[in-house]
Amino acid sequence: MTTTTATSPVRTRQNPNWVAKRRWRNFTAIAAITFFGAVILLAFLMPLGYLFLTSVKDLQQIQDVNAPFLPSRPVTYNYQGTDYPLMEIPSDGTIKQWALVEKYRENSKFIDPQNLGAGLIDWQGKWRTLKPVYRVELYTGNFAAANDAINIGRLLRNTFIIAALGTIGTVIASTFVAYGFTRFKIPGKNAIFIILMATIILPSQVTLIPTYVFFRAIGWGGTWWPLIVPHFFSNAYNVFLLRQYFLSIPKDLDEAAWIDGASPFRTLISVIIPQAWPALTAVAMFHFFFAWNDFFAPLVYLAGKEELYPIAVGFTQFNNAYGSQPGQLMAATLMAIAIPVIIFFLAQRQFMQGIVVTGVDK
Amino acid sequence: MTAIAQPARPASPPQKKPRYTKLEKREIKWGLIFISPWIIGFFLFTVFPMIASFVFSVTQFDLLQPKDFHFVGLSNYIRLFNDPQVMKSLLITLRFALFSVPIAIFVPLGLALLVNAKYLFGKNVFRALFFMPQMITAVAIVVVFGGVLNSQSGWFNRILGVFGIQGPNWFQDENWVVPAMALMTIWIVGNTMLTMLAGLQNVPTELYEAGRVDGASPWRSFWNITVPMISPIIFYNLILAFIGSLQYFVGAYIIGNGRGDPNGSTMFYNMYLYKTAFTFQDMPYGATLAWVLFFIGLILMIILFKVQNRWVYYAGGDKS
Numbered sequence: 215m216t217t218t219t220a221t222s223p224v225r226t227r228q229n230p231n232w233v234a235k236r237r238w239r240n241f242t243a244i245a246a247i248t249f250f251g252a253v254i255l256l257a258f259l260m261p262l263g264y265l266f267l268t269s270v271k272d273l274q275q276i277q278d279v280n281a282p283f284l285p286s287r288p289v290t291y292n293y294q295g296t297d298y299p300l301m302e303i304p305s306d307g308t309i310k311q312w313a314l315v316e317k318y319r320e321n322s323k324f325i326d327p328q329n330l331g332a333g334l335i336d337w338q339g340k341w342r343t344l345k346p347v348y349r350v351e352l353y354t355g356n357f358a359a360a361n362d363a364i365n366i367g368r369l370l371r372n373t374f375i376i377a378a379l380g381t382i383g384t385v386i387a388s389t390f391v392a393y394g395f396t397r398f399k400i401p402g403k404n405a406i407f408i409i410l411m412a413t414i415i416l417p418s419q420v421t422l423i424p425t426y427v428f429f430r431a432i433g434w435g436g437t438w439w440p441l442i443v444p445h446f447f448s449n450a451y452n453v454f455l456l457r458q459y460f461l462s463i464p465k466d467l468d469e470a471a472w473i474d475g476a477s478p479f480r481t482l483i484s485v486i487i488p489q490a491w492p493a494l495t496a497v498a499m500f501h502f503f504f505a506w507n508d509f510f511a512p513l514v515y516l517a518g519k520e521e522l523y524p525i526a527v528g529f530t531q532f533n534n535a536y537g538s539q540p541g542q543l544m545a546a547t548l549m550a551i552a553i554p555v556i557i558f559f560l561a562q563r564q565f566m567q568g569i570v571v572t573g574v575d576k
Numbered sequence: 577m578t579a580i581a582q583p584a585r586p587a588s589p590p591q592k593k594p595r596y597t598k599l600e601k602r603e604i605k606w607g608l609i610f611i612s613p614w615i616i617g618f619f620l621f622t623v624f625p626m627i628a629s630f631v632f633s634v635t636q637f638d639l640l641q642p643k644d645f646h647f648v649g650l651s652n653y654i655r656l657f658n659d660p661q662v663m664k665s666l667l668i669t670l671r672f673a674l675f676s677v678p679i680a681i682f683v684p685l686g687l688a689l690l691v692n693a694k695y696l697f698g699k700n701v702f703r704a705l706f707f708m709p710q711m712i713t714a715v716a717i718v719v720v721f722g723g724v725l726n727s728q729s730g731w732f733n734r735i736l737g738v739f740g741i742q743g744p745n746w747f748q749d750e751n752w753v754v755p756a757m758a759l760m761t762i763w764i765v766g767n768t769m770l771t772m773l774a775g776l777q778n779v780p781t782e783l784y785e786a787g788r789v790d791g792a793s794p795w796r797s798f799w800n801i802t803v804p805m806i807s808p809i810i811f812y813n814l815i816l817a818f819i820g821s822l823q824y825f826v827g828a829y830i831i832g833n834g835r836g837d838p839n840g841s842t843m844f845y846n847m848y849l850y851k852t853a854f855t856f857q858d859m860p861y862g863a864t865l866a867w868v869l870f871f872i873g874l875i876l877m878i879i880l881f882k883v884q885n886r887w888v889y890y891a892g893g894d895k896s
Contacts, residue, residue, distance in 0.1 A: 243695040251690050251702055258706060261724045261763065264731050268723060276729055387613040398607025399600065410614060413622055415819050415877065419846065420870040423853055423863045424628035425621060427639065447617020478606045507713035509826055514854055526713040530830060540723055547716045554711040562704045566770060 269544040272353040276540055286348035293325050300327075300347040303337065311347050312337075356545035363542065364532045366525075366549050373524035376441050376512075377505035383446035384501045385494060391448045392456035393482050397468065414450045426514060438522060440515045441508070445501065452497045459493035460486060492564055499557070499565050506554050525550045626870075632863035639857050652864040662865070665845040666872075668754060672844065673821035675758030680817035681810060684768035691769070692776045703773070710766030714826040721760040722747065722831060747831055750841040757827040757842070768813045775806035804889040811888045815880060822873055825850065845869060 268276060271285045278288075290297035291313035298313040303324070312324035315334060322341040323334045360366065394400070395407060429440040463486065471481045487494070509526045516522050520531070529546045558565065596604065608615075633652050637645040656662055690696065691703045709717065724730050725746040733743030746756040779802060787797040803810075825846045828834070832842030834851065849869065853862025 240695070244697050247690075247693050247695040248697040251693075251696055254687075254690065255702060255705055258762075260731065261720045262709075264724045265720045387617075390610045391614040394607045394610025394612075398603050398610065400604055400607040400611070403607075406611070406615075409618070413618070415815055415873075416622065417819060417823055417866075417869055417873050419823065419849055419866040420629050421622055421625035423632060423859050423866060424625040426853075427628075427632075427859060428625070430639070444617065444621055446613070447621065448614045449617075453614060478610070482610075503711055507711075507715075509713060509715050513829075514850075517854065526715050529719075530715055540726075540729070543719060544723060547719050551712045551716050554713075555708060558708060558711045559704070563700075566703060566707065 265544050265548060268540055269356055269548050270352040270354065271541050272355065273539065273541060275351075275353065282348055284350050285352055287351045288346040289349045291325070291327050293327075298325070301341065301344040302347055303344060314341055314344075317341055353541070356541040357549070359539075360532065360542045360546040360549065364528055364546060366546070368521070369523060369525040369528040369550075370553070372438075372522060372528075373506055373526075376438055376524055377502050379438075379442045380445040380505045381498050381501045383442065384448060384452055385498050387446050387448035388452035388456055388497055389482070389487070389490075389494065391453045392460055393478075393486060395453065395457050396460040397465075397478070397481075397486075410450050410453060422514075429515065434515075436516060436519045436522070438516075441505070441511055441524075445505075452500065455497055455500075456490070456493050459490055463489050492567060495561070495564050496567065499561060502557075503554050629863045629866055632860050633867050635860055637860060639859055648860075652861055653868075655861065656864050656868060661843065661848060662845075662868075664840070665843050665848045668841065668843060669822060669824065669845045672754050672758055672824055673818065675755050676761045676821045676824070677814070677817045679758060679761055680765065680768060680820070681814060683762055684765040684772055684813070685810070687765065687769045688772035688776055692773055703770075706769060707766035709763040712763070714764070715830060717760055717763050718757075718827050718830045721756075721763070725756050725759070748838055750839050753831065753838060753841055757824070757831065760827060768816075771809055771813065772806060775809035776802065779805040805891065807888045808890060811880075811884055815877065818876055818880070819873060822846075822869065822876075 267283075267285055275281060275285055275287060289300040289311075291300050292298075293313055293315060298315050300311050301314050301324070303310045303312050310326065312326050312335065314322060315325050316323035318341075320340065321336060321338045324337050325334055326332055395403065400406070425440075426435075429435060434440050467489075468481045468485045471485050472478075476484070506524075507526055508524070509530075512524050512527045516524075516527065520528075523531075529550050532543060532546050634647055634649060635645060636648045636652075687706050691699055691706065696702060712720075725732050727733055727743065727745040727748065730746075732746075736743040744752040746752050783801045783805070784797055787801055792800065823846050824844050828836070828842045828844040828847035829850075831837075832847065834847065834855075836843030836847065845865070846869070849862055849865045852858050852865060
């Protein structure tokens with residue numbers, strides 16, 4: 215597209231008719247692709263819809279196979295002190311809503327709420343073939359029940375402390391290491407960097423057991439330390455991301471600072487960091503989300519210490535104990551994912567930028 | 577590693593030109609100080625544990641009585657080769673990889689093409705929403721899909737029912753439970769999608785223009801321009817996908833209740849390792865399993881790196 219507008223002879227030859235035609239073609243292409251994308255997105259997010267809707271249904275609503283898509287409940291009509299189910303009855307091309315009072319196999323007795331004077335109406339046909347009337351009704355009890363069962367407040371607090379401390383550690387350490395890799399001539403630097411990157415593809419199982427034994431031996435089994443302290447030694451993903459970003463910062467300023475006698479440490483703080491906020495934010499969020507969602511490490515290190523569980527492990531206990539309560543389980547899930555998802559949407563632009571930076575050179 | 581140790585040595589014969597100038601030495605010193613957190617961490621949490629893991633695998637001991645520690649040679653490895661569960665678990669893991677690795681490549685690639693399309697309206701909204709499930713803990717994803725794929729109340733089978741297809745009993749059926757777990761990974765494609773998107777945006781537009789001049793169809797220019805140009809990124813993600821599937825755990829723990837339900841069909845390798853090491857506290861045998869997993873991963877990596885010459889194209893000319 216850019217080539218046609220850039221060269222002037224082509225542009226002068228365009229007649230209005232042709233421009234209009236092209237614009238129309240663009241419009242249909244946009245409509246078609248966007249519609250296609252929306253359909254895929256809808257299918258992709260379908261489980262999320264299930265999560266939301268199930269969390270506001272009670273057990274009866276979930277198990278009702280005839281129930282419509284939205285959380286609903288069959289409507290009843292109170293007639294002479296008793297509740298009777300309201301049914302949809304087709305008659306003369308319209309649908310009437312009558313309450314089913316007496317059920318028999320071949321014919322049943324109904325009452326028409328609109329016309330009580332008519333008394334019980336005898337209807338010929340099998341009542342089981344009729345559709346009940348549903349009304350949309352949200353059930354909010356799941357959230358309170360889930361909270362009672364697993365103490366969401368405590369789980370969130372635990373998760374937040376673990377995630378926040380680890381984030382502080384990894385941001386500081388990864389900044390140092392990335393700074394070392396980008397601004398200093400160290401012999402064998404490239405080889406060291408390749409080793410660093412290779413740790414990404416090392417299956418963590420091979421280091422898991424001795425690390426576990428080690429942490430237990432120094433008395434850190436059943437504490438948060440194994441979940442926090444290792445991040446104070448940086449990790450390959452974050453170092454790589456920051457390194458990519460630091461490389462894009464011109465060296466002139468930090469060389470000027472060096473010449474002025476600033477120590478490398480001082481240079482990092484007052485020259486590099488102020489220019490690297492987007493990448494630092496991305497790393498901080500990466501780690502925060504990682505820690506929030508981490509499952510295996512807390513499962514192993516906090517085994518049996520229920521009061522220390524972060525949310526990812528905490529609500530699994532819920533899954534085991536309340537597997538027969540999908541509504542409560544989904545309510546708990548919703549509470550577990552709400553905070554990362556909200557933070558993600560608030561900081562979405564910066565976060566995705568951060569990943570794209572990582573993606574570039576790899 | 578020897579490379580880092582060298583500069584610390586005093587410059588040999590002083591009459592000769594020193595290997596590094598004073599300024600260079602200062603730079604090396606500061607550089608090493610700054611990267612030291614990673615180097616210390618690398619030894620503390622990677623090198624030593626790997627060695628220890630190997631040492632564990634040739635010993636026999638009980639965590640509760642660590643003094644009773646003796647070498648048993650290769651008997652743990654012999655036990656492993658005679659353990660029928662190991663082969664079974666490997667096959668389950670392999671079967672999972674056969675389903676999940678294609679998902680981990682083709683789904684994000686398709687989504688990246690979609691959110692990169694010139695004619696898509698609201699690109700950023702699409703990108704954010706396709707990425708979003710990546711923010712959800714794997715446990716929650718398993719739980720949510722557990723509901724969606726529930727054979728009675730789940731939506732998936734109901735939708736299939738609309739088209740007249742009787743959906744399987746995903747989690748109760750030995751044959752369907754592993755594909756169902758692979759299906760769940762469809763939600764964890766955000767990172768891969770974004771790296772592929774970055775790759776797509778880095779393909780020089782001149783290539784497409786040249787293709788158009790030569791009369792290449794969009795399909796052809798996709799296969800002959802886009803795919804080769806982003807093949808390094810596909811390769812990188814392929815490696816991560818294989819490593820990820822070798823280590824698959826969460827679904828086995830939650831859907832399979834950690835027991836391999838139904839009927840041992842979800843006893844993934846990593847699940848078996850977890851059970852051995854942490855449920856039965858058999859650390860030596862767990863370490864043996866871990867080392868064998870490491871070797872399998874290593875062999876897989878070597879194969880992938882060898883085969884990459886045939887299809888991965890490095891525009892810069894260097895093969896890293």
